[in-house]
Amino acid sequence: MRRWLILALGTGAQTVACVFVYGLPYMSDELRRNSSLSLSQVGLVVACPTAGLVLALVAWGALADRIGERIVITAGLTATAALLALGTQVSGLVPLGLLFALSGAAGASVYAASGRLVMGWFSAKERGLAMGIRQTSTPLGMGVAALCIPRLSESFGVRGPGVFCAALCALFALLVGALTVNPARDTSSSGTRPEEGSGNPYRSPSLWRLHGTSALLCVPQFTASAFALVFLVDVRGYGAVAAGQLLAFAQVLGALSRVVAGRWSDRVASRVRPMRQLAYTTAAVLCLTALGAVWPTPASDVLLVIACGITASTNGLAFTAVAELAGRSWSGRAMGIQNTGQNVTASLTPPLIGALIGAAGYAAGFGLAAVIAGAAALAVPVPKRERSAEQTSGDSGQVEPAKGSV
Structure with missing residues (x-):
């Protein structure tokens, strides 16, 4: 039963990370009006989380290999929440771009570690299904972003979506930290061939x-x-x-x-x-x-x-x-x-x-x-x-x- 809870937490953590990354384009109009950015500058700001994500993925993955998934996901989501909350207090191309890039880099922890977490808790006979469910996080995140971000942006400006995404990240950081257990390090217990665990x-x-x-x-x-x-x-x-x-x-x-x-x-x-x-x-x-x-x-x-x-x-x-x-x-x-x-x-x-x-x-x-x-x-x-x-x-x-x- 625990493995299904961990699958739900891993999928949820990945979903909330996707809400932020894919929700930014829905804030474009508010960014132009409230932050005095041109359309091209808005495009740069929207691209910043993906840039930060790409640059940090391998480093977070290596850290998960070394210290485990629970700490990596919890720390990454906590940092993402803090950076997004800080982002609601600033304006301008450079401050927003920097904070969004750092938020994307922090959120990369979930991309790198949540799949590893799910893989470790399911045997080879169930992994395909488990990872298929985990990978629904992208369309789920895009759906939540499409439903919520435009309404929040229209009602509360740029701060509304920022607070919303920060709250989601903070919530799942708390849930993952409190309820998640790293899978056993012994490769044979996870259904992976022992020889796969050694060497490059x-x-x-x-x-x-x-x-x-x-x-x-x-x-x-x-x-x-x-x-x-x-x-x-x-x-x-x-x-x-x-x-x-x-x-x-x-x-x-x-x-x-x-x-x-x-x-x-x-x-x-x-x-x-x-x-x-x-x-x-x-x-x-x-x-x-x-x-x-x-x-x-x-x-x-x-x-x-x-x-x-x-x-x-x-x-x-x-x-x-x-x-x-x-x-x-x-x-x-x-x-x-x-x-x-x-x-x-x-x-x-x-x-x-x-x-x-x-x-x-x-x-x-x-x-x-x-x-x-x-x-x-x-x-x-x-x-x-x-x-x-x-x-x-x-x-x-x-x-x-x-x-x-x-």
């Missing part, structure tokens, strides 16, 4: 390939999420509110797809086989979405919603596979590197794909995302044990990978 796992190319594959799969995910609304408004003639409601359903679909994919990986005792198959499916759906952009019909809308859901499905699988390959003694650093690659790719995708769409149309943008999803599927590593099982399974097609393979 980056001597093998498999981890690097997983990081690269995950970064590539961020391109279709953030292409679909970044340009779905403008496609529906510009091409299909939706109003902004109606398009937003349709895409809110797509976020729910994305969260569910992560949970279902995780459970699937538990049942087949492999993370990479479902990941590879979902990457191919993503490529196929985006190909159809590109065709729908050439010949827009109501079916184009359905395909776009499906694309937003399916492109998010591999996220939990990738984190689970990375942590299992890295082993307990390296999983914090490995997930820090994983998060870094994904955040960098997520930051670069909208402007680069946006430039392509501006020059060649939506079909070109969705088509390129489909090609990249196909390349990611080809790059997914196949562990030797699984490859051997596939080769010896004969014509029956029944694969029985060794326990603990990714």
